[in-house]
Amino acid sequence: MGQSAKVQVADPELSLLDGLPVAVISDVMDGLGFGSTVMDGVRLLSGHRICGRARTVERAPAPFNATQADIAPALGTGTQQVIDSGKPGDVIVIAAQGNGGSAMWGGNMGTRASALGVLGLVTDGVVRDLEEMDALGLTIFGGGQSPRQAYKRMITRSINQPIACGGVWVRPGDLIVGDGDGVVVVPPARAAEIAEKARATIAAEGVMQKYIREGNSLVSAVEKYKIR
Numbered sequence: 001m002g003q004s005a006k007v008q009v010a011d012p013e014l015s016l017l018d019g020l021p022v023a024v025i026s027d028v029m030d031g032l033g034f035g036s037t038v039m040d041g042v043r044l045l046s047g048h049r050i051c052g053r054a055r056t057v058e059r060a061p062a063p064f065n066a067t068q069a070d071i072a073p074a075l076g077t078g079t080q081q082v083i084d085s086g087k088p089g090d091v092i093v094i095a096a097q098g099n100g101g102s103a104m105w106g107g108n109m110g111t112r113a114s115a116l117g118v119l120g121l122v123t124d125g126v127v128r129d130l131e132e133m134d135a136l137g138l139t140i141f142g143g144g145q146s147p148r149q150a151y152k153r154m155i156t157r158s159i160n161q162p163i164a165c166g167g168v169w170v171r172p173g174d175l176i177v178g179d180g181d182g183v184v185v186v187p188p189a190r191a192a193e194i195a196e197k198a199r200a201t202i203a204a205e206g207v208m209q210k211y212i213r214e215g216n217s218l219v220s221a222v223e224k225y226k227i228r
Contacts (some may be wrong), residue, residue: 007052009088011021011053013175013188016195022181028197039141039166039183041098042122046130047139050178052091052119054170054185055082058157059096059104059125059150068155078156083109088117091176092200095165096125096152102150103128110136122176122183124166141178201227 017025026038057079062068069077075081083092092113094104105121107129113121113136120139121127126146133140162171168185170176175186186194208225212218222228 013191014051014053014089016191017175017177017186017198018175020198022177022179022184024198024201025177025184025186025194028194028201029186031197032190032194037107037168037185039122039185041143041166042124042141042166043143043185044178044180044182045127045140045142046133046144047120047137049180050091050119050122050139050141050176052089052176054093054098054122054174054176055086055090056161056163056165056170056172057082057092057094057159058161058163059094059099059154060157061097061099061101061153062153065091066155067152071155072157075156078159079104079109080112081117082159083113083116086113086118086153089148090116090118092118092121093107093163093165093176094121094123094125095163095170096123096143096154098124098143098166099154100126100146102126102148102153104147104154105129105140105142106149107132110138111112114138120177122165137180141183185189 029037096104104125105124105127122141124143126144127142128147130145160172170185177184208221208227212221
């Protein structure tokens with residue numbers, strides 16, 4: 001466990017989850033019937049643990065026969081608009097349909113986001129200027145890196161609307177928790193229930209691991225504590 005890297009504004013729902021491992025949150029949500037809320041293909045690229053509120057952008061490869069101006073001219077700077085409206089404790093979430101051909105994020109975006117207290121980025125696409133992000137104090141989760149710019153290669157479909165990122169439905173204001181194991185999405189209304197069960201799971205696993213360290217077999221530990 002461990003607290004998130006940046007000090008955050010007071011947010012009761014976020015404070016419930018801060019310090020809880022993503023793997024435990026995922027297990028608890030599975031048990032509660034949420035299905036998988038862990039983003040596929042998204043890993044920690046830079047920074048540390050993150051726990052914040054989602055601000056959403058949906059992007060996609062530009063069609064061969066249309067441009068941003070044809071599809072949604074007001075969203076030509078959609079990502080920049082979302083970043084400019086960012087607040088301390090926010091996490092920018094950019095759905096890129098898993099596209100790895102051009103970067104969804106770079107140094108200029110990171111500079112502005114950091115100045116506003118944004119915690120970082122989560123994307124199922126790729127990023128660039130990654131070496132700048134540590135100095136900016138930002139945490140970056142993504143599918144990888146590419147130096148290629150997205151201008152004219154990607155279009156923006158929506159901002160501040162529900163999106164699918166890494167195979168997970170994300171609504172603006174959802175709780176985003178990320179660590180070295182990946183990123184999980186938590187609905188705010190269920191944060192207290194999930195956090196309570198997660199803390200109970202951690203306590204139970206602590207007892208089980210003590211039993212294992214005492215020289216008992218893993219099979220007997222599973223049978224005794226019903227935890228795999």
